[in-house]
Amino acid sequence: MSSVTLRLSVMMFLQFFIWGGWFVTLGTFLGNSLGATGSEIGMAFSTQSWGAIIAPFVVGLIADRYFNAERVLGVLHLIGALLMYQMYQAQNFGNFYPYVLGYMTAYMPTLALVNSVSFGQMQDPSKEFGKVRVWGTVGWIVAGLVISYGFSWDSTEAIAGGMLRNTFLLCSLVSLLMGLFSFTLPATPPKVAGESTGLREILGIDALSMLRERNFLIFFLSSILICIPLAFYYQNANPFLTDIGVENATGKMTIGQMSEVLFMLALPVFLNRFGIKITLLLGMFAWALRYVLFAYGNADSGVLLLLTGIALHGICYDFFFVSGQIYTNAKATEHSRSAAQGLITLATYGVGMLIGFAVAGQITDMYTQQDERIWASIWLFPAGFAFVVLVLFGFIFKTEKVSANA
Incomplete structure (x- = not known):
């Protein structure tokens, strides 16, 4: 495995470890620790959708035009680390929601950015990308195993004691690591002006x-x-x-x-x-x-x-x-x-x-x-x-x- 492939694989692992480390247990945490209703839990999960709607504009209007993709990736994860820490400290749903909305607005564009960084370093993405992307799935799996079998934060006693809150602290630290690590990734400059993504393409028109x-x-x-x-x-x-x-x-x-x-x-x-x-x-x-x-x-x-x-x-x-x-x-x-x-x-x-x-x-x-x-x-x-x-x-x-x- 080359140095570049190794770095891209670590990037994918961290990217999806973060997501799998808190998103899977979000509903359980909100219902048990913050006393959220079903509708409020739905609101929290829907921030993923709002992030997905906003993501094309962040990637298409910023990363594709003005800044290196790996630098935008790093900045967004550093912002995400701060927001994730605020989610860790929130004591009620009213305080929690603005931070999870802000976090998903920052996180969802990074899903496209890690792909952009990967494709930018590959000669034949159709053959090479799968070997890198699979480490994202491994990261998600490892996050679940760590939470369940490593820390047992999802056991009945731990949930009753509010231990699921620690998933946000863990993911905040990993987000900080990912943010710093992103600046060591190979340079992925924006498209040249002639190839810049237009608004029609961003919107899928x-x-x-x-x-x-x-x-x-x-x-x-x-x-x-x-x-x-x-x-x-x-x-x-x-x-x-x-x-x-x-x-x-x-x-x-x-x-x-x-x-x-x-x-x-x-x-x-x-x-x-x-x-x-x-x-x-x-x-x-x-x-x-x-x-x-x-x-x-x-x-x-x-x-x-x-x-x-x-x-x-x-x-x-x-x-x-x-x-x-x-x-x-x-x-x-x-x-x-x-x-x-x-x-x-x-x-x-x-x-x-x-x-x-x-x-x-x-x-x-x-x-x-x-x-x-x-x-x-x-x-x-x-x-x-x-x-x-x-x-x-x-x-x-x-x-x-x-x-x-x-």
Whole structure:
């Protein structure tokens, strides 16, 4: 492994260690330590969507035009370290929310920046990027294992004692490290003036013409809708598992990231053998199935159902979202591919999940009685919603061939 590849791998590890180190247990912390309602927890998670909406402007209007990507990355993580420390100190939701909103506004653009820094150092990104990006997934997994099995901050006693607050302190320190480390990364200067990203590309306006095609429009709308059940997982999975007594819930949830790596390897086989429609339908079906498993699983005799539901994350994410990115890339013209990816990301992680977190908060409050959550009813809602999207997509979307190499 070369020195540059090693540094890029460390960058990816730290980038996703930070995210996995606090975001997974956020709902549990807010509900138990700050007494937040379901709607308030939804507000906190929706800051990810606001960050995703703002991110293209930060990257396209600043990093792509005026400053080196690694320097912008470093500054944003240093700002993030300060905001994360303020989240650690917050004693109520009213104080916590402005800091998490500010943090996600700073963090979400860094997801694109680490890619920009990586691509800027690679001769053949299609062959080299995967070997670097996989360390991000490893970082997320290690964060969960450290929290669960290293510090046991997500145990029943630790949660009752407010120990989950320490995840913010840990991630603040790692953010500080990441911020300083970013300035040692290889220089990634902005694009020259002639290649500068325009406002039309940032907003994905050049890709809007793709929506005139019936199949892509159906896929686009389905992507937004399927993000509604997706939001339930991010927001409620960890609180659910800890609430029903699953020990080391955060560590067990890393099974989802492990399966993500495995199913990523299987994705090209499915795409080439069964086509894009069947692959997307399998991804949607996995969302519906996992929530049914959550609805009827428990921490005792039904723990296998819960673990299976977590392990389905690889199919849920890879077979719909990653294959959807491949489909979008194949449908776009060479000139509009970046704009098309920006448009679909803005629609899913921006608009779709913004709606999803709001719905998840309302449904959670609806099925909460005297501080007791009726989890079976909460999970059956996204299961039914995902199944409806699945059926509609299956009937309306026409079969077409898309290469996994697109």
